[in-house]
Amino acid sequence: MDSTTQPTSGPRRTAARLPERRSAAGPGRTIGASSSVQGERRGPAAAGPGRGVAPRSGGRPDGPPGASSTLMYESKSFATCRESTYSEVSEVNGRKGLQGFPVRLDRYSRGHDRALRMAGFAGALGTVEGRRRGQKLRQCGSHLGFRHYFTIDEIRLHEAFFCQQFKLCPLCAIRRGAKMLRRYVERMLLVVASRPRLAAHLVTFTVKDGENLSERVVQLTGALDDLHARRRMFNYAEEHPRAKRQPFTEAVRCLGSVGSVEVKRGTGSGLWHPHFHDAWLCEDLPDEEQLRHEWRELTGDSHIVNVTPFHYVRRGEPATAENLCRDFSEVFKYALKFAELDLVDNWHAAQELHGRRLIRSHGLLFGVKVPEDLTDDPLTDADLPYVEWFYRFVAGQGYVLEHFDGDLPGEVASGQSCGYGAAAIDNSYAV
Ligand SMILES: [Zn+2]
Numbered sequence: 273m274d275s276t277t278q279p280t281s282g283p284r285r286t287a288a289r290l291p292e293r294r295s296a297a298g299p300g301r302t303i304g305a306s307s308s309v310q311g312e313r314r315g316p317a318a319a320g321p322g323r324g325v326a327p328r329s330g331g332r333p334d335g336p337p338g339a340s341s342t343l344m345y346e347s348k349s350f351a352t353c354r355e356s357t358y359s360e361v362s363e364v365n366g367r368k369g370l371q372g373f374p375v376r377l378d379r380y381s382r383g384h385d386r387a388l389r390m391a392g393f394a395g396a397l398g399t400v401e402g403r404r405r406g407q408k409l410r411q412c413g414s415h416l417g418f419r420h421y422f423t424i425d426e427i428r429l430h431e432a433f434f435c436q437q438f439k440l441c442p443l444c445a446i447r448r449g450a451k452m453l454r455r456y457v458e459r460m461l462l463v464v465a466s467r468p469r470l471a472a473h474l475v476t477f478t479v480k481d482g483e484n485l486s487e488r489v490v491q492l493t494g495a496l497d498d499l500h501a502r503r504r505m506f507n508y509a510e511e512h513p514r515a516k517r518q519p520f521t522e523a524v525r526c527l528g529s530v531g532s533v534e535v536k537r538g539t540g541s542g543l544w545h546p547h548f549h550d551a552w553l554c555e556d557l558p559d560e561e562q563l564r565h566e567w568r569e570l571t572g573d574s575h576i577v578n579v580t581p582f583h584y585v586r587r588g589e590p591a592t593a594e595n596l597c598r599d600f601s602e603v604f605k606y607a608l609k610f611a612e613l614d615l616v617d618n619w620h621a622a623q624e625l626h627g628r629r630l631i632r633s634h635g636l637l638f639g640v641k642v643p644e645d646l647t648d649d650p651l652t653d654a655d656l657p658y659v660e661w662f663y664r665f666v667a668g669q670g671y672v673l674e675h676f677d678g679d680l681p682g683e684v685a686s687g688q689s690c691g692y693g694a695a696a697i698d699n700s701y702a703v
Contacts, residue, residue, distance in 0.1 A: 369425030373418075376427075377663070381670030383442035384413045386610055388667065390440050393615040408435035413443045414665050415674075419658040421651060428648035430660070436644070438607065439622035445606040447646040452631070453604045455640050456530055456551075457596045463528065463553065463636045464591045470527065470636075471585045473558065474602055475550045477567060478576040481543035486624045489533065489546045493628070495570040496548060499523050500634060502566075522563040528553040528636025533628075535621055536609045544621075549603045553636055557581070 387409045394406035412435035419430045438445045464470050477496065482488045503523035509515040531550030538545035552558065560579040568575040584595035607630050608621055633640065663671040 369427055370420070373427055377671050379446065380413060380416065380443055381665070383446055384665050385667075385670070387412055387435075387441045387443060390615055390618060393619060394440075397619075405435075405437060405440065408437060409441055411435065412437075412441055416663045416671060418661045418663070419651075420661065421656045421658045423656055426651070428651060430647060432647060434646040436646070437622070439625055440618065442606070442610050444646060445608075445610075448642070449601075449604045449606060451646065452642050453597060453600050455642050456604070456637065457593050457600055459637060459640050460553075460596055460600070461591065461593060467555075467636075469555045470553045471555070471557075472582040472591070472596070472599065473552045473554060473585070474578075474580045474582060474599055475526075475529075475531075475552050475558065475563070476547060476578045476580075477550065478545075478547040479571055479574040481538040481541040481545045483543055485535065485544040485546070485621060488544050489535070489625065489628065491571060491574075492533065492546050492548055493632075495567065495574075496632065498570045499566065521566060522558045523566075525554045525556050525558050526552040526635070527555065528634065528638070530603060530631070530633040530637040530640070532603055532607060532632075533625075533630040534605070534607055534609070535625065536612050537617065549605075550632075551582075551600060551603050551637070552579075 391406040391409035394402040394409065396402070411433050413432055415432065416429060417431035418427050420427045434444050434447065435441050436444055438448055460472070477492065479488055479492045479495070499521065500523060502518070502521040503526070506518040506521055506524050509518040529550050529552045531548050533546060533548055535544065535546045537543065558579050560577065563579065564575045564577045567577045582596070582599040584591055584599070589595055607625065608618060610618060613621065660675075660677040661673060662675040662677070664674040666672050
């Protein structure tokens, strides 16, 4: 499936449609909760913080980004993508609520701004594929719908169109990275609970920089395949006494792993520099020197392998979700460092990596299902009241509030207690 459209999303939302959609949500969800506070609506709050805020005009959601937007993007580059992935997962499902929302929306703005520039580049190629991909990039995240469950201060991305072009679109890459991180951390917590001796290590495999990206990636993934083939052969021989003995490999110590290919330009060489970040679950610490020796054998010319225990292991702390997220985010940061690649390189890398398996797992971490839907997981407690915000991307400004829908209890509606004021929202999300 190449793209996903959430059922109620649409690029031309109008206020008139909102009541219909709320009705469609069914009684007892929004309607029941809102009705209970209907009589308390008063003053400016009755209009809601954004209801009176007209979308700022002067920009086209699918037009070229303005200079200020471009500058904003470059100065806050995605070089900190590890932090972005970690922040995203900590905010997915609204854990940070209103407090973290401006940062979250700013991150999405920068991602979509980059996607628009890539769309312009792809469209200018004059090919059918370029136009098709460019069109999807423009639509991706052009509108975002959030629900704020104000009684528990959770904000969930409820509806949006995602292009699912993870190698071209930072917004989709952010969302999927966070989804994967959550699922693998959940699996990891289950595994560690049943096998307390397990410790996680970040193992990074590198091959030499080169001009031909495809050839470099083939060497990297081929050597990884060979390493795990050695592991399987050794384990098979151990379990079958009649089988021929096989040489030991450090990979035998790895009882489960998940890793991803990352591609960027080498800092010194300027050549393509693919590498593989792998999370290994081991009961015995892998021997880094031995692993380097093996890696050189497998690649023929590369010996750079780094083994680093996860932060929580080094500190002797328990494997909590928070602890695991910090290090796992290194694995699930984006395959391409968008800010470090110009549009030409980005397009080329996406073409070269198309169809390749960049995420690999085995053993205790094999078979984790990551949903294709990139919106937040639905809230299981369906009775909580919420308000809805609809944002539209405006070039040069970022996401601006287009509609506000819902009723607020008095103290929230005052706009004082938790930043609901129209000015607060308007100022926070302008970029
Ligand atoms: Zn996208």
